[in-house]
Structures are given as structure tokens and as C-alpha cells.
Amino acid sequence: MSDQQASIINCAAYKQGHKAQSFPIDDISEVMSQPDTFVWVGLLEPDDALLTKMQEEFGLHDLAVEDARHAHQSPKLEEYGDTLFVVLYSAKLVNGKIVTGETHIFIGATFILSVRHGNALSYRSVRERCEDTSDKLAQGPGYVLYALIDFVVDQYQPCLKHLQKEFRRLEEELFSVLPPKDNLQSFYQLKNEIMVLDAAAVPLAEICTGLLRFHGDIIPKESRIYYRDILDHVGGITADCNRMREMIAAAMQVALAQITIRQNEVVKKLAGWGAILAVPTMVFSLYGMNFQVMPELGWKYGYPAALTGVILGCSFLYRKLRKVGWI
Numbered sequence: 668m669s670d671q672q673a674s675i676i677n678c679a680a681y682k683q684g685h686k687a688q689s690f691p692i693d694d695i696s697e698v699m700s701q702p703d704t705f706v707w708v709g710l711l712e713p714d715d716a717l718l719t720k721m722q723e724e725f726g727l728h729d730l731a732v733e734d735a736r737h738a739h740q741s742p743k744l745e746e747y748g749d750t751l752f753v754v755l756y757s758a759k760l761v762n763g764k765i766v767t768g769e770t771h772i773f774i775g776a777t778f779i780l781s782v783r784h785g786n787a788l789s790y791r792s793v794r795e796r797c798e799d800t801s802d803k804l805a806q807g808p809g810y811v812l813y814a815l816i817d818f819v820v821d822q823y824q825p826c827l828k829h830l831q832k833e834f835r836r837l838e839e840e841l842f843s844v845l846p847p848k849d850n851l852q853s854f855y856q857l858k859n860e861i862m863v864l865d866a867a868a869v870p871l872a873e874i875c876t877g878l879l880r881f882h883g884d885i886i887p888k889e890s891r892i893y894y895r896d897i898l899d900h901v902g903g904i905t906a907d908c909n910r911m912r913e914m915i916a917a918a919m920q921v922a923l924a925q926i927t928i929r930q931n932e933v934v935k936k937l938a939g940w941g942a943i944l945a946v947p948t949m950v951f952s953l954y955g956m957n958f959q960v961m962p963e964l965g966w967k968y969g970y971p972a973a974l975t976g977v978i979l980g981c982s983f984l985y986r987k988l989r990k991v992g993w994i
Contacts, residue, residue, distance in 0.1 A: 674710050674711050674712060674713040674714065674717055675692065675708070675709075675710060675713075675717075676709040676710060676711050676783075676790075676791075677689075677707060677708065677709035677794060678690060678691070678692055678695075678706075678707075678708045678709075679706070679707055680698045680701070680704050680705070680706050680707075681704065681705055681706075681707060681804060682701070682703055682704045683703050683801075683805050684801035684802060684803070684804040684805030685798075685801050685804075686798055687704065692708070692717075692720060692721075692724065695708070695724040695725070695778075696724050699777045699778055704777070705776075705777045705778055705779070705807050705808050706777065706778040706779075707778070707779050707794070707808070707811060708721070708778070708779075708780045708781070709780075709781045709783070709790060709794075710780070710781065710782045710783065711783045712783065712784055712785075713782060715736060718732055718735060718736055718782075719732075721773075721780060725750070725773060725775065725778055725780060726750070727747070727750060727773055727780075728747035728748065728750065728752075730747070731745065731747050731750070731752040731773065734752070734754070734771065735752075735771040735773070735782045738769050738784035738785055739769070740754045740769065740771070741754065741870070742754050742755060742756050742866075742867065742870035742871065742874065743870065743874070744873070744874040744877045744878065746881075746882070749775055749776065749884070750773055750774065750775045751772075751773070751774045751775075751882060751885060752771070752772070752773055753771070753772040753774065753812070753816075753874060754769065754770070754771055754772075755769070755770045755771075755772065755815070755816065755819050755867075755871070756768070756769060756819075756866070756867035756870075757769070757770060757786075757787050757788045757819045757822060757867070758822055758823055758826050758863070758864055758867055759786065759788060759822055759825075759826070760825060760826055760829055761786070763829070765826050765829070765830075765860050765863060765864060766786045767785070767786065767863060767867060768783065768784060768785040768786035768787030768788065769783070769784040769785055769787055770782065770783050770784070770787045770788075770790075770815070770819070771784070772812060772815065774808050774809075774811075774812050774885055775808065775885065776807070776808070776884055776885055777807075777808070778808060779808040779811050779812060781815065788818065788819065788822060790815060790818065792818070793814050793815055793818045796814065797810070797811060797814050806887055806889055806890050807887065807890075808885065809885055809886040809887050809890040810890050810893070812878075812886070813890055813893040813894060813897070816871065816874075816875070816894075816897055817893070817896070817897055817900075819871075820868070820871065820897055820900050820901060820904070821900075823864060823867070823868055823904050824904070826864055827864060827904060827907055827908070830857060830860055830861055830864070830911065831907075831911065833857055834857060834911060834914065834915065834918075837850060837853050837854060837857065837918070838918060841918060841921060841922060841925075850922050851919060851922045851923065851926070854915055854918055854919045854922060855919070857915060858912065858915045858916075858919075861908055861911050861912055861915065862912075864904075864908060865905060865908040865909075865912075868901055868904045868905050868908065869901075869905055871897065871901045872898060872901050872902065872905070875894045875895075875897050875898050875901070876898070878891075878894050879891050879894050879895065879898075935992075935993045935994075936993065936994050938993065939988040939993035939994040940994060942984055942988065943981050943984045943985055943988070946977055946980040946981050946984065947977045947981065950973055950976065950977050951977075954973070
């Protein structure tokens with residue numbers, strides 16, 4: 668199998684809601700000319716030659732094809748004549764990490780073409796679900812676009828639940844008796860993952876709004892109610908992301924405050940021991956001044972008395988400082 672053939676995941680025609688046939692890409696133009704028929708093609712990281720072929724068959728705009736040729740596009744909806752170009756960010760959990768991928772979708776009145784890049788989700792289940800609901804699939808490419816976007820949005824929810832669970836775990840550790848020293852870094856990493864998920868979800872609101880208000884020739888009236896459902900889901904996800912960002916920001920402030928408190932505790936202990944050590948330092952410094960006349964030097968109990976005074980003074984300070992929690 669050639670690399671080009673491996674990139675073609677699906678190439679099929681649908682007529683009145685039922686799969687009519689699978690066919691080679693060279694026959695796309697001929698199949699699209701049949702009445703009440705639309706074509707659904709799925710590609711995975713196609714090479715330049717395959718994208719050029721798709722451009723010829725579907726009459727795609729040069730700028731849109733150039734965007735699809737390279738990943739790292741921002742989620743968006745653009746109109747090129749009778750064709751719409753949609754960029755989606757997908758997200759999924761892999762070994763406890765959120766990884767994202769891109770899907771570029773070209774859609775017209777008689778076709779829909781999806782181009783996956785990176786870790787983009789597989790849409791086999793979407794295709795199977797659409798083929799099982801022939802009455803909805805009969806609405807044309809507009810319903811297929813809804814099914815693809817809805818599937819992408821549904822995958823955001825497990826990612827969000829994973830991040831919420833991770834936040835609750837870090838929050839419990841934050842208020843434990845001995846919080847870990849790296850919790851601030853963990854909160855920062857969690858905040859970055861929330862931003863990635865939010866950046867994928869937020870543009871979908873504008874995309875769905877544009878599809879609802881305009882492009883009636885591609886998105887039929889009976890399909891628009893489904894896009895409102897996507898808007899509701901996206902609104903809930905973005906609201907949860909915003910709340911989590913605020914909670915993470917508050918938790919990071921608490922973590923910073925705990926660091927300051929721990930530093931203050933260390934400073935207090937050092938100051939307390941410094942005060943205790945000041946007693947013998949002061950006494951012994953007096954005896955180190957080498958004055959000729961010091962009455963205590965001639966007294967046989969001078970040394971025991973000085974040592975006893977130092978011990979009593981240090982003990983007194985130790986008890987007082989321990990009582991107030993400085994040591």
C-alpha cells in the first residue's frame with residue numbers, strides 16, 4: 668500500500684441517507700454529479716500530492732488548502748465561495764496527559780472532506796453512527812459536520828473531569844499537615860492544561876454561531892437545532908474552565924502564602940536561638956576584655972557563678988520562646 672493510499676481513511680458516497688458506494692478518489696467529480704448524492708472523504712496527514720488532487724476534485728481555494736497542508740492553525744470558520752473551511756482542536760487523555768490534534772474540514776453542498784493532523788481523534792465511530800441514522804444523514808454534509816464537531820466536544824468532558832480530579836487531589840495535599848514542596852509547580856502545570864482545553868473549546872462557540880446564522884445552503888434548517896446543542900455543551904465546558912482557573916489562581920496564592928509562613932517559621936526559630944546564644948556571648952565577651960581590675964577574677968566561686976548564670980539565663984529564654992512558639 669502506498670503512502671497516499673494509507674492516508675485515505677474513507678471515501679464514500681451517500682444517497683438519501685444511505686451509503687451508496689465506496690470508490691477511488693479519481694471518481695469523486697463523477698460521483699458528486701449524481702442527484703441527491705454527497706461525498707464524504709476522510710484523510711490522515713495527506714501529502715502535498717493528495718491534497719492537490721482533493722483541490723482539483725472539490726474545487727478548493729488555494730489559501731484553505733495551504734492551511735490544511737500545515738498544522739498549527741487556530742480553530743476557525745472561513746468561507747471561500749461555496750465552500751466552508753473549519754479548523755477544530757481535538758483533545759484526548761493519553762496516560763493521564765491531555766494531547767491535542769487538529770482536524771481541518773472542507774464542506775460544500777455536495778461533499779465534506781476531513782483532514783486529520785497529529786493526535787487528532789479517529790472519526791470511525793462518527794461515520795458508523797451517522798450511517799445508522801439514515802434519516803439524519805439524509806440532511807447532507809451539514810449533519811455530518813455537526814456529528815464531527817459534537818464528537819470533538821464530547822471528548823472534552825473526560826479531559827475536564829480528569830483535570831477536576833487532579834485539582835481536588837492537589838487541593839487536599841495543599842491543606843495537609845505536611846504539604847509537598849512542589850505543589851506550586853503542579854498547580855501551574857494544571858493551569859496550563861486548562862488553558863489548552865479552553866483554547867480548543869472557546870472558538871467553537873463562534874464557529875457554531877456562524878453556522879447557525881449563515882450558510883443556509885450548506886447547513887439546512889433542520890440541522891441547525893443540533894448546533895444549538897453544541898453551543899450549550901461548549902458553554903458549560905468554558906464556564907467550568909473559567910471556574911477552575913479562578914480556583915487554581917486562589918490555590919496558588921494559598922501555596923505562596925504557605926511558603927511565606929514556612930519561611931517566617933524558620934526566621935523565628937533562628938531569631939529565638941540567636942537570643943539564647945546572646946546570653947553566653949555577652950557574658951564571655953565581658954571576661955575577654957582583659958581589664959586589670961575585675962572583682963570576679965579573684966573570687967574562687969566566680970567561674971561556677973558565671974556558668975550557672977549563663978545556664979539559668981539561657982534556660983529562662985528557652986522556656987519563654989518555646990511557650991510562644993518561636994522554637
